Amino acid sequence: MNKLISIVTPCYNESENVVELHERIAAAMAKLPYDYEHICIDNASTDDTVAKLKAIAATDKRLKIIVNARNFGHVRSPYYAILQAKGDAVIAIASDLQDPPEMIPEFIEKWEQGYKTVMAVKPQSQESPLMFLVRRTYYMLITRISDVPLVQNATGAGLFDRAVIDVMRDLDDPYPYVRGLVSEIGLPIATVPFKQPRRKRGITKNNFYTLYDVAMLGITNHSKVPLRLMTMGGFAVSILSLLVAFFYLAAKLLFWDSFQLGIAPILIGIFFFGAVQLFCIGMLGEYIGSIHTKLRKLPLVVEAERVNF
Structure with a gap:
């Protein structure tokens, strides 16, 4: 046969x-x-x-x-x-x-x-x-x-x-x-x-959503790298932020009258860290959504x- x-x-x-x-x-x-x-x-x-x-x-x-x-x-x-x-x-x-x-x-x-x-x-x-x-x-x-x-x-x-x-x-x-x-x-x-x-x-039946769905499916199903990058990146950024804070503190104490902090670095820092947090939360959401799909069966x-x- x-x-x-x-x-x-x-x-x-x-x-x-x-x-x-x-x-x-x-x-x-x-x-x-x-x-x-x-x-x-x-x-x-x-x-x-x-x-x-x-x-x-x-x-x-x-x-x-x-x-x-x-x-x-x-x-x-x-x-x-x-x-x-x-x-x-x-x-x-x-x-x-x-x-x-x-x-x-x-x-x-x-x-x-x-x-x-x-x-x-x-x-x-x-x-x-x-x-x-x-x-x-x-x-x-x-x-x-x-x-x-x-x-x-x-x-x-x-x-x-x-x-x-x-x-x-x-x-x-x-x-x-x-x-x-x-x-x-x-x-x-x-x-x-x-x-x-x-x-x-x-x-074609593909659009941005379907292509994005397949792309995220490939990442969340077969890699933990984004999660670990978020962990290591968060640790690195926190160390950098601490060093910058110590620099500004030392500069202010040494040059109290002449050193002006200004609002620009504050705004830049707020927007930067806000963007990083939103990206990390979104990536975590993709992994959680993948888990949710599999658990519903x-x-x-x-x-x-x-x-x-």
């Missing part, structure tokens, strides 16, 4: 892309000696994405659809679909065609070589140069401060062996950073570099409907 490959494509309002997505995945898998299932999880689209998927599923039983009861976000929904897959390996790619389905044979080739995880990385991209620079800088930062080495410039697309999926399922993380989680697991990781194409149809998603399962 041939091994089964599960291909997971999360989507939200991708009506203009799902037909081509299905065709290109089918064409890529036709070249390979494996059975496959294509699981498309829809995050409560408001266009006719689900209707188009159902029309395809009526003629192709390999296409399986999960329709969420509401939009459960860009982290929980794809992860839930990965855990529902039954394949010996699970491939996750975006529905916007910026992760080309033609990479699937390369993922499987690396898997056949013994790698348990294969990650797509984009050393080049046709997206905005400014956004690409921001992403690249973030990946360099998170790699430096993470407790484990992370794969730089990973897009989130890739292949996960059944052994990796089983570990993910046992961890039962309600809000995971998958790109960091696979590094935490520690099984061998291969990379497939590609030049990410520009989105041709539809609009809400379901990853609630399904409204399944097709072809």
Whole structure:
């Protein structure tokens, strides 16, 4: 019996892309000696994405659809679909065609070589140069401060062996950073570099909040460095403040009539320390929010409907 490959494509309002997505995945898998299932999880689209998927599923039983009861976000929904897959390996790619389905044979080739995880990385991209620079800088930062080495410039697309999926399922993380989680697991990781194409149809669902959410998720889940920097920074600033205070006290005692303290250093000090405190409180809030999310243990998603399962 041939091994089964599960291909997971999360989507939200991708009506203009799902037909081509299905065709290109089918064409890529036709070249390979494996059975496959294509699981498309829809995050409560408001266009006719689900209707188009159902029309395809009526003629192709390999296409399986999960329709969420509401939009459960860009982290929980794809992860839930990965855990529902039954394949010996699970491939996750975006529905916007910026992760080309033609990479699937390369993922499987690396898997056949013994790698348990294969990650797509984009050393080049046709997206905005400014956004690409921001992403690249973030990946360099998170790699430096993470407790484990992370794969730089990973897009989130890739292949996960059944052994990796089983570990993910046992961890039962309600809000995971998958790109960091696979590094935490520690099984061998291969990379497939590609030049990410520009989105041709539809609009991106990412905005400042979603990008910030993923960035903070990567930091709070995989690094204690910010907390320790706040501790060491607070200690250093307190020592500096004490030295400055002693300097002003000595200067005032020695030159009582001629030395004027002035209001400028007082205001600068107040605003500086206020900014430092707000930053530290905000960073602590991110960690507390991450703990709160994990303690609530809400379901990853609630399904409204399944097709072809």
